Amino acid sequence: MNNLKELFPILDQSFNGLPVVYLDSAATTQKPTSVIEALNKYYREINANPHRGAYTLSVMATDSFEQGREKVKDFINAKSSKEVIFTKGTTEALNLIAYSYGNFNLNKDDEIVIGITEHHSNLIPWQQIAKAKGCKLNYFYLSPDYEYTQEEIDKKITSKTKLVAIGHASNVLGTLNPVEYIIHKAHAVGAKVVVDAAQSIAHRKVDVQKLDADFLVFSGHKMFAPMGIGVLYGKQELLEEMPPFLYGGDMVEYVYEQETTFDELPHKFEGGTQNVEGVIGLSEAIDFINSIGIDNIMKHEHEIISYAYDKLNELGFVKIYTTSNKDLLGSVISFTIDGIHPHDLATILDSKGVCVRAGNHCAQPLMRYLNINSTCRLSVSVYNNKEDIDALVSALEYARRLFGYGSK
Ligand SMILES: Cc1ncc(COP(=O)(O)O)c(C=O)c1O
Numbered sequence: 001m002n003n004l005k006e007l008f009p010i011l012d013q014s015f016n017g018l019p020v021v022y023l024d025s026a027a028t029t030q031k032p033t034s035v036i037e038a039l040n041k042y043y044r045e046i047n048a049n050p051h052r053g054a055y056t057l058s059v060m061a062t063d064s065f066e067q068g069r070e071k072v073k074d075f076i077n078a079k080s081s082k083e084v085i086f087t088k089g090t091t092e093a094l095n096l097i098a099y100s101y102g103n104f105n106l107n108k109d110d111e112i113v114i115g116i117t118e119h120h121s122n123l124i125p126w127q128q129i130a131k132a133k134g135c136k137l138n139y140f141y142l143s144p145d146y147e148y149t150q151e152e153i154d155k156k157i158t159s160k161t162k163l164v165a166i167g168h169a170s171n172v173l174g175t176l177n178p179v180e181y182i183i184h185k186a187h188a189v190g191a192k193v194v195v196d197a198a199q200s201i202a203h204r205k206v207d208v209q210k211l212d213a214d215f216l217v218f219s220g221h222k223m224f225a226p227m228g229i230g231v232l233y234g235k236q237e238l239l240e241e242m243p244p245f246l247y248g249g250d251m252v253e254y255v256y257e258q259e260t261t262f263d264e265l266p267h268k269f270e271g272g273t274q275n276v277e278g279v280i281g282l283s284e285a286i287d288f289i290n291s292i293g294i295d296n297i298m299k300h301e302h303e304i305i306s307y308a309y310d311k312l313n314e315l316g317f318v319k320i321y322t323t324s325n326k327d328l329l330g331s332v333i334s335f336t337i338d339g340i341h342p343h344d345l346a347t348i349l350d351s352k353g354v355c356v357r358a359g360n361h362c363a364q365p366l367m368r369y370l371n372i373n374s375t376c377r378l379s380v381s382v383y384n385n386k387e388d389i390d391a392l393v394s395a396l397e398y399a400r401r402l403f404g405y406g407s408k
Helices: 033-046 054-077 090-105 124-133 150-156 179-188 235-243 275-290 295-316 342-351 364-370 388-403
Strands: 086-087 111-115 135-140 161-169 192-196 215-219 230-234 252-255 260-262 318-321 332-336 357-359 374-381
Touching: 033 054, 033 275, 054 086, 054 275, 054 318, 086 090, 090 161, 090 192, 090 215, 090 230, 111 124, 124 135, 135 150, 135 235, 150 179, 150 318, 161 179, 179 192, 230 235, 275 295, 295 318, 295 388, 332 388, 342 357, 342 374, 342 388
Parallel strands: 111 135, 111 161, 161 192, 192 215
Antiparallel strands: 086 230, 215 230, 252 260, 318 332, 332 374, 357 374
């Protein structure tokens, strides 16, 4: 794949004379020129409140917004655009499912199962619902190679399981979770499955019909679109039965003094003024991904992440927290270096122009399970290349020297 950095203006900058080596796309991706220009065009030519005006600008804003929904529908292969609900992001989408579906379908002594690797936004909503409804919250735990085995999944999904919420790929370990197997097992006992695709949507084909996911969620900003826009996919028959989550303008049919009837899907779940700019950016981001081809993206990133895995291993002083099975490796690797706190390490890497994340990555239960406080995390996207990994490796060697370890 050609070097795509030039399509991302922010990567053309330098700080202290050093080029930006951006290895934090799991937190948020950078934005290609096409997306930035689409936002600019929106405010110059189209901006108006959608769904509300009879005048041309408002109709144009409505059309752009609804075309964006069609684009998302095709991108994830949903059956109908009624199954595509726009949210602020993954977090809001997961809360919507927990409070609307969970509150009305889960009962005392039902079991909810989630992974120990879940991001807090796919953990706390289930914890809260479990407490409110008297459900039991169970966890899939990891094998020594940081994977969920079939044995573990078979053990945790029981006849009492009513809901399973699982990340498609871990934002800390980078491992791809066996979501197909989990969905198959959950459906066999009549449980519904929520897939958090925040860390897979920009990296591999996500086909909701093929997966047979009941719900699937993701954020635009992790797939080249702006912040503040996300998607909740849900099977139509489930969404039809669920009550609204946010009440207010635009999501109603008739409002009386004491009663209200609600609009049809998808608008029933989209209360208040919507993020048209975000949807336009998301739509453009999907065009960007399609122009490269999601399979090409996956292949390219796999090459880079495998290279990173090998290079970190070769250093000999880096502890890696991810699977050794490269087929199950997504676009993220967490690591630590003995004797250097991850925050110090990230700051030293920054002094060499290398941007990585340090901390608990919104996964405190996982950190406790692994008996650590934090890690450094590198993550890759379309614009990264092997030189970026080489820059990281040489910055890691520099950090070791700075702390007086070894001669490397
Ligand atoms: C796996 C996963 N789930 C959920 C989220 C939350 O996404 P957002 O902050 O965009 O709502 C993230 C963000 O890092 C994530 O990586």
